[in-house]
Amino acid sequence: DLAMATASREFQIFVKPIGAICNLDCRYCYYLKKQHLYPKGESFRMADDLLEEYIVQHIEACPTPLIHFSWHGGEPTILGLDYLRKIVALQRKHQPPGRRIINGIQTNGTLLDEEWCCFLATEGFYVGLSLDGPREFHDRYRVTKGKKPTHKQVIRAFRLLRRYRIPCDILCVVHDQNVRHPTAVYRFFKEIGVQHLQFLPLVERRVDGGLSPETVPAEAYGTLLCTIFDEWVRQDIGRIVIQLFD
DSSP: OOOOOOOSSOOOOEEOTTTTOOSBOOTTOSSGGGGGGSOTTOOOSOOHHHHHHHHHHHHHHOOSSEEEEEEOSSOGGGGOHHHHHHHHHHHHHHOOTTOEEEEEEEEOSTTOOHHHHHHHHHTTOEEEEEOOSSHHHHHHHOBBTTOOBOHHHHHHHHHHHHHTTOOEEEEEEEOTTGGGOHHHHHHHHHHHTOOEEEEEEOOOBOTTSOBOTTSOOHHHHHHHHHHHHHHHHHHTTTTOEETTTO
16 A cells, blocks of 8 residues: 655645535535436445545644544534544544544534534534524525525524534625625624634526526625624624634
């Protein structure tokens, strides 16, 4: 076997061990379509031998004492807790002496419960949680396969994560609806106790080269950022980390 080359600098890889499979059907999601690239009946779950090989290679390639893994999807919690326990066991098996491994997981939160949070807290996971602001803006696009709203479930997940003191970064997709209400969106996040926040602009290109109706208009996105910045810079530096501003 060829030895894995160590990278010359720190890097980040988003691992998708369940591919594009998700339990939601968010109207603006570009990634759900990827499942059609695979033959019918194919398992999207990363096989155990490939998972172990990936973990070994990632550790060997990482040049820093702290080794960071980022588990994404689709929706990675669909894999089930036993799969995550397997990940942690394989990391322990291959962890070099004197080095530390940390994990991050990006989730829609709808499947998180006490058992999940107990595991995530015990194993020191960082969690990215998708939440697009107040109910009327979140539920506009972030719905189940049966077109049911998900805001209530995500808020429940956020409160569970806080109760278990799990570090949680909120990812807010900025689309054509919530972009018009920057102050309401930001104050909602403040009221529920968000401490880490990212604003991700939705830009969805159509086949004809135009943009989808859900795409955030550029000027409106700028206005949202400026409006939120003006409040954040006066009141919230040191209390709320907003990735773009920090």
